[in-house]
Amino acid sequence: MFKVISNRLQQGHRTSAYPKAPIQLYSRFRGLPEINPACDPAIVRQCADLCPQDAIVVAEKKIDLGRCTFCGQCAQVADGAFVRFSQNFEMGAARREDLLTAGALPDLAAHAKAHFKKLFGRSLQLRQVSAGGCNACEADTNVLNTPFFDLSRFGIDFVASPRHADGIHVTGPITRNMQTALLDTYAAVPAPKVVIASGCCSISGGPFHGSSEIVGDLNTLIPVDLYIPGCPPHPLTTLHALLAFFKK
């Protein structure tokens, strides 16, 4: 008992003040890209050729955050002449097309469906479904339950049964072998229900795009309400997206 108390005193209070106070991530973190619209098309082409995810649309000088793994290769071309990555982790989007970006995203809070805010603004229970994920998305979602993020203080919880859930949070490129289990879980959630696609795998197939063993895009199976990009999304990206989309 003495050890429990002394450890408790040593550990102190560790919960983040975000979103009340801003939080600065380390300079190497790659968040929302900053794109130079005046960039030489030849350099944009060079970036696109280098991109393992085919995430750069040369003609529009845009990056598809639904495909991007934020590996940062493009930012090394010509010293970041086309793209640099900011430390802004607030990247959730309500529409798939918004993720194809020239460096700005619409305000998620303004875009969020009003009835979701009304229904789930005070309490949101989610069932997480891992459908072919590499466990990085799952792990960095789980982290939201640690003292630093402490998701429960916002009235948001991950629950065991889909019957207790208001929606599903899907990670992974949806393997053929998980398709049925995913749809069964979705069907077991009582309506009205919300669908969240987390990580580039569930949005576009991610690193596995092109594989015959996956579905790839969750939106082709069930309508997605909220997209959280990343490989995996930083826990703060997820936290921001959940708060902006559901909270008043």
Next chain:
Amino acid sequence: MDNLLQIGNGQVIERSRIPRVDFPSFLGLLTDFVHANGYIVQFFAYPAGEQTRLLAVFRNSNLFVLETEVDEAFPSLTLSGGAKFNLFEREIAEQYGLRPLGHPWLKMVRYHANAAGRPDVFGNDYRIDIPGNYDYFRVEGEAIHEVGVGPVHAGIIEPGHFRFQCAGEEVLHLEIQLGYQHRGVERMLTSVPQHRLPIIAEAIAGDTAIGHNLCCCQAIEALAGLAVAPGASTVRTIALELERIANHIGDLGALSGDVAFNPPAAYFGRIRGEFLNLLLTLCGNRFGKSLIRPGGVAQTMDDEQRQIICAKLKELRKEIVQVCDLLFSAHTVLARFESTGAVSRKIADQLGMVGYCGRASGLEYDVREFFPTERYAELPANTNRVTNGDVYSRAMVRREEIMHSLGLIDRLLALPEAPYSPAPMGQQPLAPASFVVTLNEGWRGEVSHCLLTDDNGGILRYKVKDPSFHNWTGLAMALRNQEISDFPLCNKSFNLSYCGFDL
């Protein structure tokens, strides 16, 4: 053993130099080898023109390679050599439609059609997309009941199906059916452009992003003749150790949570995050994705990052010691950990278990010591004091490895480094008609990638093995005659990868 070819970890050899023997000799040699304290590292089929070959990489204190040619059916090595071949042979049957005759339990591994277009060995219809669509092993009797769990579990974890045969609370048998995470990784790795390889390797198992990508990049470097600067090698070694510490700490926290002792669970949960943030300091990603690229690292470690890591480790080391003391001195914790889920040395050896699961049962195998890559040859090895094979041993091995790894990182940070430049991803020509196998001690144990190139330097076969492939059967054995309520605890003490297994 004269016709075995001894090879080095990450050494390229021409495929024509791989000794090829007839099947009876292949079976005889490998059977004798595993019976004389030998273990299988890789064992897989690959197409060579019209023929299909089986290739095995195996180890005692050295590494060897051998291959043979097979028809559509061949006598089972599991039958003659034991369980070390079991999953490998089932995988061969599934991937290439080759039937090991007399295999005692020829069951599908991941549920997918074979690549050779042969009739399915298991008689599955893959238009039905549910793995597990087959008869499970059943125990019959009046008091016997069956418990099925998954694929979708209660927590935020990966999918898999567990089928328990129980008498009351006691588990008589546990059958684990995976495959739900199968993404077709190996087939993708042979067909995508080279600059996608590290991205895919980092997503084989996200918690082992460093381990798998290190194997991938070392193999490409070997085949392309790329040298890695010592400074870049140091960063890779530090990253692999940070990954190990983060996962071990996370698991100790989860074990604590599983026995309802919440303070260490909360503290370790946060401390794990601190280590992930150190990986982010190195490369911008909490799992170390985007750090390692063929030829070195995509981002160098400069004085700024070095100092951040140094300062943070100094602060965290104290906390880890204190929280470990809190966890391991609580008698209620010890009562749940000790003697639970024991795997004897004999069983672990028969199954060929690796990593902390193997070491907790007394198998002293650590790739860092046996087949060192990067900076490991210059670093001291670890020893484990508690090797009873139970949950307590697996937890203690983690505790010892955390402290050992912290020491390694301190040494690595103190090494004087000549400047080096970042290695951007490029398209490297690979040596044609060649073979290379790479091994690294990922946090779960022996991670291994094996590449075979064709006559034009294209990748003919890419074989991935996660340590979980060796250890899942160990978890099933750990549950024998245990209370079913101890399953979460046993499971977490192993903490095996579903996606690393499913590929």
